[in-house]
Amino acid sequence: MNRAAARRRRSHFMVGLMGLAVVLAVLPLLLILGTLVAKGASSLNLAFFTKMPVPAGETGGGVMHAIVGTLMIVGTACLIGLPLGIGGGIYCAEYPGSKLATVTRFVSDVLNGTPSIVVGVFAWTWIVATQKHFSAFAGSVALAILMVPMVTRTTEEMIKLVPHSLREAALALGYSRWRTSLTVVVRTTLPGIVTGSLLAVARVAGETAPLLFTALGSQYLSFDLDQPMAALPLVVFTYATGPYEEWHQLAWATALVLILVVLVLSVAARLATRGKFRQNG
Amino acid sequence: MSPSATGSDATLGGARFGDRLFKAALTLTALAVPVLLGFLVFELWAGSREAIGEFGLGFLTSSEWDPVEGRFGALPLIFGTVVSSALALLIAVPLSLGVAIFLTEFAPMRIRGPVSFLIELLAAIPSVVYGLWGIFVMIPFLRATVFPFLKDTLGFLPFFQGPIYGPGMLSAAIILAIMVMPYIMSVSREVLLAVPNTQREAALALGATRWEALTGAVLPYARSGIIGAVILGLGRALGETMAVTMVIGNRHEIAASLFAPGYTMAAAIANEFAEAVENIHLSALSYVALTLFVVTVLINAAARLLIWRVAQGGGGKSA
Amino acid sequence: MADAAVRIATERLSAMYGKSTAVKDVTLSFAANRVHALIGPSGCGKSTFLRAMNRMHELTPGGWITGRVLLDGQDVYAPGVNPMQLRRRVGMVFQKPTPFPTMSIFDNVAAGLRVGQRRPKAELAETVEQALRGAALWDEVKDRLATSAVALSGGQQQRLCVARTIAPQPEVILLDEPTASLDPQGTQRIEELLFTLKQTFTIIIVTHNMQQAARVSDTTTFFYLGGMVETGATRQLFTSPAREETEAYITGRFG
Ligand SMILES: Nc1ncnc2c1ncn2[C@@H]1O[C@H](COP(=O)(O)OP(=O)(O)OP(=O)(O)O)[C@@H](O)[C@H]1O
Ligand SMILES: [Mg+2]
Numbered sequence: 119m120n121r122a123a124a125r126r127r128r129s130h131f132m133v134g135l136m137g138l139a140v141v142l143a144v145l146p147l148l149l150i151l152g153t154l155v156a157k158g159a160s161s162l163n164l165a166f167f168t169k170m171p172v173p174a175g176e177t178g179g180g181v182m183h184a185i186v187g188t189l190m191i192v193g194t195a196c197l198i199g200l201p202l203g204i205g206g207g208i209y210c211a212e213y214p215g216s217k218l219a220t221v222t223r224f225v226s227d228v229l230n231g232t233p234s235i236v237v238g239v240f241a242w243t244w245i246v247a248t249q250k251h252f253s254a255f256a257g258s259v260a261l262a263i264l265m266v267p268m269v270t271r272t273t274e275e276m277i278k279l280v281p282h283s284l285r286e287a288a289l290a291l292g293y294s295r296w297r298t299s300l301t302v303v304v305r306t307t308l309p310g311i312v313t314g315s316l317l318a319v320a321r322v323a324g325e326t327a328p329l330l331f332t333a334l335g336s337q338y339l340s341f342d343l344d345q346p347m348a349a350l351p352l353v354v355f356t357y358a359t360g361p362y363e364e365w366h367q368l369a370w371a372t373a374l375v376l377i378l379v380v381l382v383l384s385v386a387a388r389l390a391t392r393g394k395f396r397q398n399g
Numbered sequence: 400m401s402p403s404a405t406g407s408d409a410t411l412g413g414a415r416f417g418d419r420l421f422k423a424a425l426t427l428t429a430l431a432v433p434v435l436l437g438f439l440v441f442e443l444w445a446g447s448r449e450a451i452g453e454f455g456l457g458f459l460t461s462s463e464w465d466p467v468e469g470r471f472g473a474l475p476l477i478f479g480t481v482v483s484s485a486l487a488l489l490i491a492v493p494l495s496l497g498v499a500i501f502l503t504e505f506a507p508m509r510i511r512g513p514v515s516f517l518i519e520l521l522a523a524i525p526s527v528v529y530g531l532w533g534i535f536v537m538i539p540f541l542r543a544t545v546f547p548f549l550k551d552t553l554g555f556l557p558f559f560q561g562p563i564y565g566p567g568m569l570s571a572a573i574i575l576a577i578m579v580m581p582y583i584m585s586v587s588r589e590v591l592l593a594v595p596n597t598q599r600e601a602a603l604a605l606g607a608t609r610w611e612a613l614t615g616a617v618l619p620y621a622r623s624g625i626i627g628a629v630i631l632g633l634g635r636a637l638g639e640t641m642a643v644t645m646v647i648g649n650r651h652e653i654a655a656s657l658f659a660p661g662y663t664m665a666a667a668i669a670n671e672f673a674e675a676v677e678n679i680h681l682s683a684l685s686y687v688a689l690t691l692f693v694v695t696v697l698i699n700a701a702a703r704l705l706i707w708r709v710a711q712g713g714g715g716k717s718a
Numbered sequence: 719m720a721d722a723a724v725r726i727a728t729e730r731l732s733a734m735y736g737k738s739t740a741v742k743d744v745t746l747s748f749a750a751n752r753v754h755a756l757i758g759p760s761g762c763g764k765s766t767f768l769r770a771m772n773r774m775h776e777l778t779p780g781g782w783i784t785g786r787v788l789l790d791g792q793d794v795y796a797p798g799v800n801p802m803q804l805r806r807r808v809g810m811v812f813q814k815p816t817p818f819p820t821m822s823i824f825d826n827v828a829a830g831l832r833v834g835q836r837r838p839k840a841e842l843a844e845t846v847e848q849a850l851r852g853a854a855l856w857d858e859v860k861d862r863l864a865t866s867a868v869a870l871s872g873g874q875q876q877r878l879c880v881a882r883t884i885a886p887q888p889e890v891i892l893l894d895e896p897t898a899s900l901d902p903q904g905t906q907r908i909e910e911l912l913f914t915l916k917q918t919f920t921i922i923i924v925t926h927n928m929q930q931a932a933r934v935s936d937t938t939t940f941f942y943l944g945g946m947v948e949t950g951a952t953r954q955l956f957t958s959p960a961r962e963e964t965e966a967y968i969t970g971r972f973g
Contacts, residue, residue, distance in 0.1 A: 126608055128608070132610045136500055137506075139501065143521075154532075205424065205425050206425075210429065228436065231638075233639070233665055235691075239668060242672065243446040263439075270432060286774065287879070288818070288829070290809065290810040296420070320523060323525075325525070327640040331673040351641075358645065369531055
């Protein structure tokens, strides 16, 4: 009798302990988001978005150069990475048994686990060292390399969710294979592919390490991908590790903007698929 | 081959041409991934060639790091990487397993989705933001409260002796723990969800408490998958760069004290690569990158294998 | 029955999955403008047989055949036959309704028309309406042609799939248990439909429901273990089967 009670108590105790773990795990998120808002929100004004940085030690100024830079670098990375990733994912789903699909799947998993700094070194050796100057384009390539395996895997997983019967129905109507694949299978799973792509964009938009010695960062507004360029994560890093109080202030505000961008992308990604499931009933 | 294979006529040729073009285009994109990897390995190796020739494998066991003299050894970096990651896992694994188990086995249905969504949001926060928060919020807090407490109570151990700087090995480990927790949590949650319900019910039917059903039936079934999740988290921790760079102190030293500054492979590359001027310095950093790459590949391959085994085993046993 | 011309026939048709044979040596002919039922216990190869007739079988990895399938006397497996064109002449409806979820009702019906030659818009709309009328669905959907097809009920979805199949004017329609996932009312609508459809098309239907076979078909063929056991006029096969296995099956002693 007593032993049973002890066993039950022990069970309750362990479950309580795990509940505590949940609290401990959610705490950092709340702390980080809370600090970001508390320290960053006050600096967010129109000037922050439309002005260029001022010389060190002066107050005021904005990060327009980095906003433009992030848009350009990430945009270019998407142009390179999304077609490759989506194409590779479609291949793996369309020819699942082929040797190339197995290899691509495995290599994607390997690349997914590769530290982004290593990809940065690769982009440096490949592009920066050959061209003998830093460039935003090299940064885009590094980010694209990070995107491709993520997009490949999610695209394949999403396409696999499309029922086989749908494919058969199209083929039975006399559709060719490519037509079936594009207008029926891929079309049906498009929201899922959008989700995967948005998540990949959200992830690389906050990447700093691969940009450190490719895009490098810059104090000026630039539209030239062949030159060094600023980016939001680089600004956070530079300002956070710099000596001036004004810089720290800007770092918080920039981090807040960066995290808003990332969160909006992540939530949009979820909404894209939710729409799909609702439509399918 | 099979008698159903057929030839072609004019219109047929058209359709077949479309299919062939489609497959060719997809094949090219699918090839991009392995080709990129091959290229990446080649470039890393090419970049490190000079340092490999100069220092050989001794690079990994030497503690010297002198860019002026051109002498390099990665031992402090490897030490810092391993220690910070191991400590991070020590903190993160019990927490994330607790959360994963609570969310799959015990939590009310209503809160399962939202809570795991919140924790997965942690994985979406960019590394550099963790670093910023680490510098200005976490370190001042640790320096004022936790570190002195540790020094007072556990100061007899060599790990908790010496001056408290703030940035250092323990700070890096704590921020890493927060960062890898969502990964370990979400993968182990998937593994636990893959455990068939019959496992739980069989144990409960025998009169086990819920805790006993968990430790006796569910966890053994999921064990290799959970180990896989932990190793996956380890892979993340080893390669994590920005946050660590910002809070570890960045010193090429091996110190017993966890309060002392250290360095990791990823942090050294991040800090020195853009500034390095000598070829041998660049090459040494490239060598570090190659080493880091090889280690993470091996670790990830092991993790995938373990997780995959649970998926297979789960399918087999539930059938 | 003998008066009607043979529309589609098989000669010693066998269908294999890799090394295992699912359909053995079946020789059958199907007269035009009739409903032909295929019955038999689960796994006896009915679906495989059906899919070999419009060359869907070869799309399954490892799927191959021996023997011949003759459509209007021409071997559909002959070199030079375009399987995609063949499938436009031999349409197929599946067990579960398979409307394309991203397409509107109109686009679903037009889907098979768009892969053939280009048609003027007006003609396309006309053909879609005819197909929907043919599938007895027009009155229910004429006001919502632009809405999503997945909002329809299961029975409506299945009739939509029938409309999609008949829109390109095939000669033969293969139906693989088309009412298996429908309620009695939906089933009845499809069965009624078969009577009108056979004015225009040759229909081959796989069914597990013996009453259904008896109600709708002109001829019935009994499959067992991959082989064709018996074929004949439906009434005769159900009242006085020639083979013992057939009798055992239709009286419900196995399967
Ligand atoms: N993709 C496949 N690969 C290998 N064997 C298969 C495949 N599909 C079916 N078979 C086998 O072929 C045989 C015939 O299957 P088929 O689906 O034609 O039967 P069926 O008569 O349609 O059954 P049901 O009434 O259950 O639909 C079965 O033994 C089945 O196991
Ligand atoms: Mg069947």
